[in-house]
Amino acid sequence: MGHSPITVDWLDKVTDDIDLRKSHANTLTDQLVHRAHWLENKDRDLIIATFRDGQSANLIAHRLAQDPRHIRRRIKRLVHRLNDPRVAYVVEHSEAWTRSKRAIAQSLFIQGRSIREVTESLGVSFYSVRKHREAINAMSQANAQANSRSSKLRAWR
Numbered sequence: 001m002g003h004s005p006i007t008v009d010w011l012d013k014v015t016d017d018i019d020l021r022k023s024h025a026n027t028l029t030d031q032l033v034h035r036a037h038w039l040e041n042k043d044r045d046l047i048i049a050t051f052r053d054g055q056s057a058n059l060i061a062h063r064l065a066q067d068p069r070h071i072r073r074r075i076k077r078l079v080h081r082l083n084d085p086r087v088a089y090v091v092e093h094s095e096a097w098t099r100s101k102r103a104i105a106q107s108l109f110i111q112g113r114s115i116r117e118v119t120e121s122l123g124v125s126f127y128s129v130r131k132h133r134e135a136i137n138a139m140s141q142a143n144a145q146a147n148s149r150s151s152k153l154r155a156w157r
Contacts, residue, residue: 035082089140104132
């Protein structure tokens with residue numbers, strides 16, 4: 001008696017739309033593209049072109065008539081800034097702050113300007129900008145520590 005071999009494996013029915021490798025929506029690149037809307041237009045366009053559209057720095061540099069090294073450095077700085085927990089903290093909490101504190105925080109952390117640039121663009125003192133930066137750094141750090149403690153407590157339950 002011959003048994004007919006089973007020729008169809010259940011894995012053969014797995015399609016690309018349920019492939020687990022493709023189901024992770026919260027990858028680093030997805031997060032960067034999502035956070036790009038926090039940036040000014042030219043920076044947002046650069047992040048989207050790179051991480052959503054898959055364009056190379058060389059292609060972007062050619063299109064913008066700039067040096068590819070300059071574009072790569074800019075992308076690296078933007079990625080570093082978008083991954084900075086202080087930036088996420090400013091975005092999440094700045095609506096509750098005074099107008100001046102919100103403007104300083106957005107200029108420093110989200111737009112990546114220096115203290116000197118912020119003082120010139122907003123017409124506030126260097127001392128004021130520095131004090132706001134220190135306060136936001138401290139609040140962001142305290143928030144991160146509180147979140148870390150609460151996640152450790154949840155892990156023990």
